[in-house]
Amino acid sequence: MYAYYPVLIVGAVIGTLTAAAIIAYASIKDKKEAIGFERHMKDSEIVRRIAPYAKPYWPYYILILVLMALSIGYDILSPLIVGRIQEIVKAPFEMGEVYSKLIVFGTILVVSCGATYTEAIILQKIGQKILTAIREDLFRHIEGLSHNQLHNIPVGTLVTRECNDTNAISGIFTNILTNLIKNAFTIVAVLASMLVLNYELTLMVLCFTPFIVLFTFVFRKFARMTFRRVKDATTGINIFLSENLSGIKITQIFNNEEKKLGEFREKNEAQCRARRQQMMVFSIFRPMVYLLYISSVLCLLYLSARGYIDRVTFLGQQITSAVLVSFYMYLSTFFNPIQNLAEIFNRLQSAFASAEKILSVMDIVPEIRDEADAQEAEEIRGEIEFRNVWFAYEGENWILKDVSFHVNPKETVAFVGATGAGKTTILGLVVRNYDIQKGQILIDGKDIRSYRIQSLRKHFGQMLQDVFLFAGTIRSNIVLREESFTDEEIREACRYVNADHFIDRLPAGLDEEVREKGNNFSAGQRQLLSFARTIIHKPSVMILDEATANIDTETELLIQDSLEKMKNIGTMLIVAHRLSTIQHSDKIIVINHGEIVEEGNHFELLEKRGAYYELYRLQYEEE
DSSP states (O other): OGGGHHHHHHHHHHHHHHHHHHHHHHHHHTTTTTTTOOOSSOHHHHHHHHGGGTGGGHHHHHHHHHHHHHHTHHHHHHHHHHHHHHHHTSSSOOHHHHHHHHHHHHHHHHHHHHHHHHHHHHHHHHHHHHHHHHHHHHHHHHHTSOHHHHHTSOHHHHHHIIIIIHHHHHGGGTHHHHHHHHHHHHHHHHHHHHHHHOHHHHHHHHTTHHHHHHHHHHHHHHHHHHHHHHHHHHHHHHHHHHHHHHTHHHHHHTTOHHHHHHHHHHHHHHHHHHHHHHHHHHHHHHHHHHHHHHHHHHHHHHHHHHHHHHTOEETTEEOOHHHHHHHHHHHHHHHHHHHHHHHHHHHHHHHHHHHHHHHHHHTSOOSSOOOTTOBOOOOOOOOEEEEEEEEESSTTOEEEEEEEEEEOTTOEEEEEOSTTSSHHHHHHHHTTSSOOSEEEEEETTEEGGGBOHHHHHTTEEEEESSOOOOSEEHHHHHHOSSOOOOHHHHHHHHHHTTTHHHHTTSTTGGGOEEOGGGTTSOHHHHHHHHHHHHHTTOOSEEEEESTTTTOOHHHHHHHHHHHHHHTTTSEEEEEOSOHHHHTTSSEEEEEETTEEEEEEOHHHHHHHTSHHHHHHHHHHHHO
């Protein structure tokens, strides 16, 4: 009995650790939702939905499996060869036989290394292609979301999904999945080799397997929890940076740097805590598996020594020095993949957490979609009609109430009214940025829903108050789409809207650099550039939403001249607070609290002395 005390001591230590792991899991099992441990999507569901990205590359994965089998050949055969060499070197022995074994050993090593290298190259190439496909699909899906949906999702969240999370998910198709399979094959192959070598010692090793499975299961649960926290904390930082770097001028103006720094420090510390928890889970799991490895080595040496000394046989097999050497090497080969599972699960849970967040964005159903029988809008004349239109952004908080009006082709119609009256909403509904709840909107006599959204918007040109310019050049910001325009066509568009006045004075002309958001140009210059890029695409309907706001008087005169020219191109819808901008419109529609209260041209509305007259009088008195 005393002879087995060392084994009993090892068993007691492992039993204590097992009890601790079970208690730890039980303590959080009923508190999943409270600590962010809840599972929103099963791993099997995630795998099912992302697997199609790898489907086109299945022949390469078959090749990788072949290379994988070659690469693990070294792990399986090298212990047998070393064990055989150990028997050979007993006196007397022939060096030739040793050399032959070494040549075999070296050949297996070279083949294994070559297979591993080739496997890595193929996987990285496949991984980059899959990463590109995922990013494109996600970006395309985000582009298809409505304005309302995009307003409800912070920009930092979308940036995190598109960049950080897609990087993590691509690892599933490269190192994570293949390493998981490779380690599983290695464990199975090593167990089979050990069974052939010696039953008794193999059974001893298998006694540790249930504990390995238990520790891995508990680790997987905790790892998923910590990775979700890390992802949430990273998203929080990105949202904070996206908002505050964009508004950093306001922070500086109000001397608010210290407060914002404190807020950033809180978010940074939250991420630090989440990463510490992640490291803690990882730092506990791997040493526990290593403890099992050391325990198995101790038991191996102890049982082997007793069996060798006492010449004990088990099922007809006897422990020899060669068996001991081979088994020692096999133990390392057996437990190394298991220890690597910690890192694999680490990365796998990170990838699944990222995949879950990406799929949650992909699951957002676009509010504005093409109807099943939608047609291409090959040509638009510019006739627009609203019939008893009701619209609300939320519930029944109506922004537009039973609005009806008609716009003839190539007619210029302006919408005026107080802030929040619903003017900009009308312009957004015309291009289907939102869908109405009641009524009907007609373009050229057809319901707006009967057109494909992309083809419909192609015939509209929008010029907004806040002009957005992309980093690049003046030329790239005017052209925008892929159509090829000649320099003369671009210059003609610029001359048409008077943008040539400042472009010709720039050192690089059309190739002048445009910095982020066009902050190296004035508001008036940015507006003229937006006019030029609208005109060059020859829209059938032009929309101007406060396009003359916040600009100087000189630039306003240029814009007024541009507007007069643009009236000849197609239908024009204008929203402006400056009545001087719209007094030459064919029709002016006055809106108040979502309802049309007056309609007519400038002189007709002045004669009525109603709402328009009051707006005109107040503005004239202010000036």
